[in-house]
Amino acid sequence: MDYKLQVGVQSHLEQMGSLEDRSMQDLHDECLHSPETDARKNQTTYSNEPLPFSDGRLPAGCNNMIGHGVYRSIKTVVFSNKLNLLMPFGPLAILVHKLTAHNGWVFSLSLLGITPLAERLGYATEQLAFYTGPTIGGLLNATFGNATELIISIYALKSGMTRVVQLSLLGSILSNMLLVLGCAFFCGGLVYHRKEQVFNKATAIVNSGLLLMAVMGLLFPAVLHYTHTERQYGKSELSLSRFSSCVMLVAYAAYLVFQLKGQNDLYAPINEENLDDDDDDDDDDDDDDDDDEAPEISKWESGIWLVILTAWISILSDYLVDTIQGASEAWDVSIAFISVILLPIIGNAAEHASAIMFAMKDKLDISLGVAIGSSTQISMFGIPFCVVIGWIMGQEMDLNFQLFETATLFITVIVVAFFLQEGTSNYFKGLMLILAYLIVAASFFAHEDPTSANEKKQP
């Protein structure tokens, strides 16, 4: 029932953590570990780690047990995902930063370093959600689903780079709605090209409605500013933005309540396949307190990993935000392009892959949850939350995303809402969404942001 609930809450990005890992390994021919059983994962790890037997035998001494527990935890969390090959790039970025002044390299290295951490963070969140019951679990997923973007945004806010915050959140929404969804539709449509895949229209429409409401919240400050019709120049948009943000947060909270109360009827059960895979894990985790769906690590491990990963992501985000201007100059692309296109694509790589994978397994509802749910969460929770955080910090973050960006979001939401309203998908729809994203990306490549040029990092 926990699993159903987590599917129900639309912003369940990383709940499919354990399933993802195993299925992603199915997809890739060259796997770091042989498929589907943790036992075999234990066997084929790096040779420099002394491992106990994988059949669950407990070593004699307590120290050994804790040591093994830690090892197993590290193994499960760190080494069970091919994506984690990118992990060394994090420390490497810090090294390069200290050794050279090459901002471009530091930026790309920290970006690559954040990617696996983001995915693991979602995994840890989902593991924790096993232990906290359906309601809190759903809330956890709903709030921390996009924790990476929020952490990056908060660091940018602290540096006073409100424009980067706006652009990166916008880019995250656009990439989720167009690129991730389009790829999912496209790949799923290719695999199932004889029939049309269907998904739950009701949830898609609710999400589209929320996205439209978010566009409304963003449109008014932008138009107010653009038509120079605010009562007090500068201050009006800010107070309107703050008020609208509170309204949007209330709407998001009501949405969560509505979802958690009514989700029993609305969503297709996906239990069967998940439970089969989870059962394989039961052989391994004799030390843990298991739930029905057998989470892979214990509650405390989840919490600790959550904290560790968050700390690491924060460190790398700091470098990321510091070097974004340098990278922009080094590569000769505008900050807008980096924030809107590059950052989200690479940051969202894990969600991207999982959405495609689920579409290819004809589980379009989950793909939709990953893609559109993430967009809804960022637009109705992430952006207003950043405005409120900025309010608390004393930064003047508002909802005026400037006319070009607001227009882009508006037309994108309308296009996507239109595509989703039928409840079916095929490869052509996917292709159209991807091509639309290409157009958006090209527009931002050619777009010089008037305000970014003025932003400097405040010490």
Place this chain on the structure above:
Amino acid sequence: MDYKVQVGVQSHLEMGPLDDRTMEDLDDECLFPSEMDAQKTQSVDPNQHISVSGSLPFNGNKMTRNGVYKSIKTVVFSNKLNLLMPFGPLAILVHKMTDSNGWVFFLSLLGITPLAERLGYATEQLAFFTGPTVGGLLNATFGNATELIISIYALKSGMKRVVQLSLLGSILSNMLLVLGCAFFCGGLVYHGKEQVFSKATAVVNSGLLLMAVMGLLFPAVLHYTHTERHVGKSELALSRFSSCVMLLAYAAYLVFQLKSQTDLYVPLGEEVNQNGENLDNNDDDEDEAPEISKWESIIWLLIMTVWISILSDYLVDTIEGASDAWDVPIAFISVILLPIIGNAAEHASAIMFAMKDKLDISLGVAIGSSTQISMFGIPFCVVIGWMMGQEMDLNFQLFETATLFITVIVVAFFLQEGTSNYFKGLMLILCYLIVAASFFVHEDPPTDDQSKQPGT
């Protein structure tokens, strides 16, 4: 069948007798005990000599007088909302005695509210007698008579911006606030299931609203991009042409509704008949037993219109003063305050019908009213301005046009599914909050013809 027609025509705002009785059912403190006119006549002011309903007095004078009394009772005293009626004369009094524009504005606004409701009631009563077609037309045209009267007065004073803003505000409040409250309250009452409504009518109305947005968008964009051929004159000519086209579309819509409406709408006949049969032994009754006679309806219609006109005059005169006194922009008063208070009766009836699981009627009240104002009210005002020589056009300025555009899209999207729940209602209400907040901080750029022209 008349009632069916009236339900069918989308702009049926006032379900008069049904409204009163069911609204009284809702309210605990009623002016009158319950549903029968007989009881109404018994518990009235002692200084009115009234015979028992149903017995005819002997001579003609008494009969006329009793008819008048009964008429006054039925029309004036049968609705709790009419407690606000004294505010009308009070507004005139305050205006003559003091200079407080804020108070006069506020009091005339309160005074208009019950008159607007009674006007709708009289219109609907008259519709009983005129047959389905003309009845439907009457409802369609006079459903928003109050807004039109206020607008015509504002036009006469040359305050075309107030006209544009108040009509826009009426559309916005109907689409977001009234509909949102109806969905929300209905959803809370029926939270176990999703309420459904007729998708077809909602979609047709959404289409008409989008067409209205189109009609408003082009003059605004033309002006804003400075690409008109003759500055100032092009938009006006385009607006007038578009208005004629929109009126044509609205007429076609009425024809379409009246011809096909027998299939589309849920019959309300039963409930009305039960209440209708108990009343009005004196009148020439139709099947659904209107409460007052044909001539009474017409006379009351005229009286209400005259009263509304008088109060509208004061309203329009004092709007600028009220804006200064309360330190809110005129835009906010016109777009947010005026429509909310003016539409109070429709608002209450829409909520009530939603709570009775009659969402189609609520939708008719809310969206039908929006459609009527956008496709009939606004173009009609442009044409009236044309005749008066006022330069009223469809260029609502970019901010307002953008607001209308996004609102219509959001609402059309919400309606297309054909179901409702409390969350959708809540979202619509929150959207209205955002819109209201935007207008609170929105300073309308000053134009030349804002001041009231003397001699009107």
